[in-house]
Amino acid sequence: MAKIQETIAAQLSRYSIAGYDNIKQHVILSVALAFCIMAHTYLLVFFAMGKIEPLIIANIGSLAIYYFTAAFLIKRRRYLIIRTIIVCEVSLYATFTGYMFGIGNYIIGNFLLILVLQLLLPYGDLWYRWMLSLFSISLMVFSFSLGYITAPVLVLPDFENGIFIAANICIMLFGTCIEIKIEQIILSVIDESHKYSLEKATLAANTDALTSAYNRRYADEYIENLQASSPNVNFCVAMVDADKFKEINDVLGHDVGDQVLIHITKYFQTHLRQNDMLFRWGGDEFLIILKEITLPQAHGVLDRVRKQLIDTPFQAKNQAVNISISVGVAEFDLCNPYASIERCDQNLLVSKQRGRNMVYSGL
Structure with missing residues (x-):
């Protein structure tokens, strides 16, 4: 049978x-x-x-x-x-x-x-x-x-x-x-x-076609679920941006740029904690929601991942490509989630203004 x-x-x-x-x-x-x-x-x-x-x-x-x-x-x-x-x-x-x-x-x-x-x-x-x-x-x-x-x-x-x-x-x-x-x-x-x-x-419907990371549509749904199920849990939110991504596209081509985004996605999916969620927010930006964590702890986790990413070799068109990221982190207020995302986006801007390849959380 x-x-x-x-x-x-x-x-x-x-x-x-x-x-x-x-x-x-x-x-x-x-x-x-x-x-x-x-x-x-x-x-x-x-x-x-x-x-x-x-x-x-x-x-x-x-x-x-x-x-x-x-x-x-x-x-x-x-x-x-x-x-x-x-x-x-x-x-x-x-x-x-x-x-x-x-x-x-x-x-x-x-x-x-x-x-x-x-x-x-x-x-x-x-x-x-x-x-x-x-x-x-x-x-x-x-x-x-x-x-x-x-x-x-x-x-x-x-x-x-x-x-x-x-x-x-x-x-x-x-x-x-x-x-x-x-x-x-x-x-x-x-x-x-x-x-x-x-x-x-x-x-x-919930994943990005290129990177297979969760997409922005699902991020909205996920946040709504968190508001209903985890009101008393500490969260942090981070915005990640690939450094000098436009230059990679212009010099090496968009196909290499796509491979860079896929590489960053796989790296974060492998090295983030099991409860953390990665979303492709748009372009070369990624949103990360970290669960049961304080702001100093989130800063430390993301900074460790950032340093390890730099040391991870990536080959494109028979040449090594150095990939680095800038990260902005903020506490995630479930009562005002998009205000928190705006705050971590501003912290990302500070990170880029201070020379890129760093994590900024205001600490």
Whole structure:
């Protein structure tokens, strides 16, 4: 069962959310056709051993219909037509079998199976399902009428009749269980795939496409969450700017500038504390929110990271590029978050005015 789930999940991973319904129909109907082919193969062998020619011909005809359906219609994804063929074939075969052997519980079961699956596995418009259901009911009524009007054409010996009845009941029960179980597995996998796709879409909406740092939109959401969940925790906020970034772009090109931003992002993501959050604020500026920390501690953490960044080698176009940053830090007041961000931005300006490559917090 786990193997089936893995296979279905692998198939679903190739489709968008809009395509999940198609792959669901594809898997369910492929399994249904495979089961019908196996069932009629068994019945063909059974009737061939008994040399019952009308049923041999009927089963060969059924197999031809299902092989054609599997070979051509499944590939063309004509799912509504496939379901119609399955319902009609099972109904007609049940009627023919009832005519040949008389109405038995297994024949009734075949008709009930069709009607139950119409309810459990809805597809198409409601009127279309009602039409197929009425077709099956009409054939069932006709089969019962034949049972009162005419005698069975064939009467099997008790032993063979017992095997035939038992086999039909098993086919009916297994067919229902398999179809329902496959439906449950697919719905479960689709649900997990929906969750994964939603998480993936949310992550894409919250992150910067170039650096994979959280973006400014998510920073606003994160700050709102902090205001609601952590009103009594000490925070600090820092604004980080890459020194002489315009010169890097002008001399080495924008592709190198992009690599510098990616390098800075990865470095901070690796060297900041686990609870600290990094956001790309815009251009070459990054915002950092540090949790459960005082201003002197935040100053020390960021200054250590700044010094280590300078000593970290970075190669661009076969030459070493010295990367340094300027940082402004301030206490983060959750009651006035954007005033705090403005204050750390002013501290960043002081850091740059004093020669860059430093952390300024006003201490």
